[in-house]
Amino acid sequence: MIGTTHLAYEPLTESSAAAFASQLGIFEEGAILASNEIGDGNLNLVFRITDKQTGKSIILKQALPYAKVVGESWPLTLQRAKIESEALKIFGKMCPDLVPAVYFSDEQMAITAMEDLSSLSIARTGFIQGKTYPLLSSHLGQYLAKTLFYTSDYGLGTDKKRLLVKEFTNPELCKITEDLIFTDPFFDSATNSFEEELRSEVEKIWSDEELKFHASLLKKSFLTETEALLHGDLHTGSIFASENETKVIDPEFAFYGPAGFDIGQVFANLAFQVIVNEKDRDTFLGHIGTTWTTFVAEFTTLWKTENKEIHSIGEQLLSFNLQKFFTDALGFAGCEMIRRTIGLAHVADLDTVEDKLRRIETKKQAISIGKMLIKDREEIKTISDFLSVLHEFVG
Numbered sequence: 176m177i178g179t180t181h182l183a184y185e186p187l188t189e190s191s192a193a194a195f196a197s198q199l200g201i202f203e204e205g206a207i208l209a210s211n212e213i214g215d216g217n218l219n220l221v222f223r224i225t226d227k228q229t230g231k232s233i234i235l236k237q238a239l240p241y242a243k244v245v246g247e248s249w250p251l252t253l254q255r256a257k258i259e260s261e262a263l264k265i266f267g268k269m270c271p272d273l274v275p276a277v278y279f280s281d282e283q284m285a286i287t288a289m290e291d292l293s294s295l296s297i298a299r300t301g302f303i304q305g306k307t308y309p310l311l312s313s314h315l316g317q318y319l320a321k322t323l324f325y326t327s328d329y330g331l332g333t334d335k336k337r338l339l340v341k342e343f344t345n346p347e348l349c350k351i352t353e354d355l356i357f358t359d360p361f362f363d364s365a366t367n368s369f370e371e372e373l374r375s376e377v378e379k380i381w382s383d384e385e386l387k388f389h390a391s392l393l394k395k396s397f398l399t400e401t402e403a404l405l406h407g408d409l410h411t412g413s414i415f416a417s418e419n420e421t422k423v424i425d426p427e428f429a430f431y432g433p434a435g436f437d438i439g440q441v442f443a444n445l446a447f448q449v450i451v452n453e454k455d456r457d458t459f460l461g462h463i464g465t466t467w468t469t470f471v472a473e474f475t476t477l478w479k480t481e482n483k484e485i486h487s488i489g490e491q492l493l494s495f496n497l498q499k500f501f502t503d504a505l506g507f508a509g510c511e512m513i514r515r516t517i518g519l520a521h522v523a524d525l526d527t528v529e530d531k532l533r534r535i536e537t538k539k540q541a542i543s544i545g546k547m548l549i550k551d552r553e554e555i556k557t558i559s560d561f562l563s564v565l566h567e568f569v570g
């Protein structure tokens with residue numbers, strides 16, 4: 176295994192990544208390694224390192240000291256690499272089948288070596304190519320229930336949870352989310368980006384005081400609540416999928432926050448497919464429903480069987496918490512939908528709709544659904560209500 180103390184940070188190249196990987200004790204001594212930079216995310220370098228003879232491969236992920244999506248004018252510290260590797264280890268213990276294995280991490284070099292998932296596809300990319308991944312939503316429901324329960328006061332116990340809250344403060348990435356999801360889309364901010372044809376819809380958002388009040392309530396919840404250790408960026412670009420498997424990657428935004436935030440990001444990103452994918456619309460509505468019903472069933476079991484807060488086991492508090500998570504999730508989903516449509520870091524589900532008129536139409540639908548979820552989240556009481564409302568909006 177490589178010594179770490181002497182390593183000073185420098186961004187890897189394809190050849191230095193191969194040299195680094197060869198020292199990790201993962202490959203045979205003298206193996207000839209191929210290295211390819213395959214990162215298409217917003218923040219990091221990602222190398223696939225393959226032993227040319229055996230085909231064995233790993234992923235080396237390295238944080239850059241700036242946001243790749245914008246460039247060096249947006250500096251970022253490297254602390255997120257440690258947050259990500261620690262979060263992967265924690266979530267991996269709770270859901271070993273749903274999280275990539277971590278082989279090695281180095282804080283100075285901001286590197287994590289992990290399982291190569293290239294036999295799977297990024298779920299968003301697969302959706303756009305027409306895949307629907309039948310097990311995705313039951314897997315996501317289980318992932319959400321386990322990670323959100325086991326890191327909560329109820330699953331972890333209050334003393335251990337307090338220590339973990341401190342470990343996962345993650346101020347820099349939380350600030351990105353705070354600005355990009357809860358602030359900038361609701362004002363004329365330079366980070367926003369949208370087609371001119373959407374301007375009148377966007378200006379309506381900026382002048383809608385009721386909407387902005389509700390967005391600021393959701394922002395307050397994001398800033399102040401510490402219900403569970405969240406993934407923090409659980410969109411469909413953070414999920415690898417195949418017909419049989421699902422793996423949740425990239426928890427560099429992990430922090431203690433409101434449980435509904437992760438659930439809401441899943442809802443929102445599946446809802447983009449409900450909007451654009453007429454052929455598989457019912458399947459994606461089904462995915463949203465199954466995510467929630469699986470989450471409720473699994474969370475309820477964990478609550479009743481593994482609750483560390485002996486005084487909290489009552490059914491009434493369980494129902495209260497589940498209803499709160501659901502209402503919060505709807506509001507957070509609304510913010511995510513608006514942000515991914517008119518803010519920074521759009522989603523390919525909408526941006527790759529080729530026909531411009533249709534693209535604008537789908538984006539208007541995303542904005543309308545987002546606004547409705549933010550303002551009317553308290554009125555949508557059940558998952559059936561939510562699915563009916565979504566169905567009505569997409570006609």
Ligand code: SR1
Nearest residue numbers: 217242244351355408520
């Ligand atoms: C500057 S980072 C932009 C976005 O990329 C990440 O995946 C998060 O979604 C973040 O908001």
Ligand code: MG
Nearest residue numbers: 216408413425
């Ligand atoms: Mg990411």
